Amino acid sequence: MLATWKIAPALAAGCTVVHKPAEWSPYTAMMLSKIAHEAGLPAGVLNCVQGLGESAGKSLTEHPLIKAIAFVGESQTGSHIMRQGAATLKRVHFELGGKNPVIVFDDADLERALDAVVFMIYSLNGERCTSSSRLLVQASIEKEFTAKLVERVAKLKVGNPLDPETEVGPLVHDRHCKKVCSYFDFAREDGATIAIGGEAMAGPGNFVTPTVFTNARNDMRIAQEEIFGPVLTVIPFKDEQDALAIANDTEYGLAGYIWTNDIGRGHRMAAKLDAGMIWVNSENNRHLPAPFGGMKASGIGRDGGDYSFEFYMETKNICVAMGTHSVPQLGT
16 A cells, blocks of 8 residues: 555656565565556566665665655664665655554543544554554543553454454564564563553464553653554643643654544644644544655655655746747847
8 A cells, every 4th residue: 555655656757666665575566566567557667676675775775866765664764765865865755653642631532532542553453654552641531541441452353364353463574573572571661561461472473462551651662662563552641731742752743643522622732743644533534635744753745645746756947938039138
């Protein structure tokens, strides 16, 4: 899906494309390229190159004939790519990491908010950039809401992703699974509580139990670093200003979610949140022509509609004289 967000507007704008997928998920990119050629796309217009980022990726980002780089991935990798392309002045379009807050006020529809909180961190195994991995819940309802949350998480079905009943599948790679599990130790070291989960599942596969951290502060590693797994950190807040300060206290700025029945508060919070995309009383509904992208360490540029095309084109000013046009005669 994310590849098509880049490839389709690039092709429509008249560009040729070299697509290097992540080494841990290479096959769908090959299939997409093959299907495009079978559909009649000329040879050499859409190219798929496999390899490691450190070698194949670096060769592309430093190559003088590559004019622009669109990348989806970790913020640190985006920094490397920007440095590698600097010598040839490549333009960049980055959709990077996030540590997105979902803010639940005590006047919200708590059942709908609970559905959204669970869906936005545990669907897709938490491996999505817009997942709401920090739950900021008003202190007056923290215990009640967290208890219901833990109860729901305990019922999530973890298993084979090809089984329609499965709600949480395996993580993409063994190395990533180990990285996610390392945060369970970080949580304990920093003084947080593991209310549920907090371990890899026994047996084959990169399965991690859906996890909830409580008694957490926003300065903990579990609240500041992108874990990218089925792991949620719960942080209480007092009022609007406190929620805003906690939500913005991160290097990331991709998405934010606000749950309140006070629409004025929803607008105030949305205006002041440092994030490129805000949903009020919603869980990431996507209108494809709308701009998609983040602020701060979460990216540069936007996808969606006209925003997608601008990156792949150059604006040119052409001035043509019509009819007689007097030219100032200097030196006569």
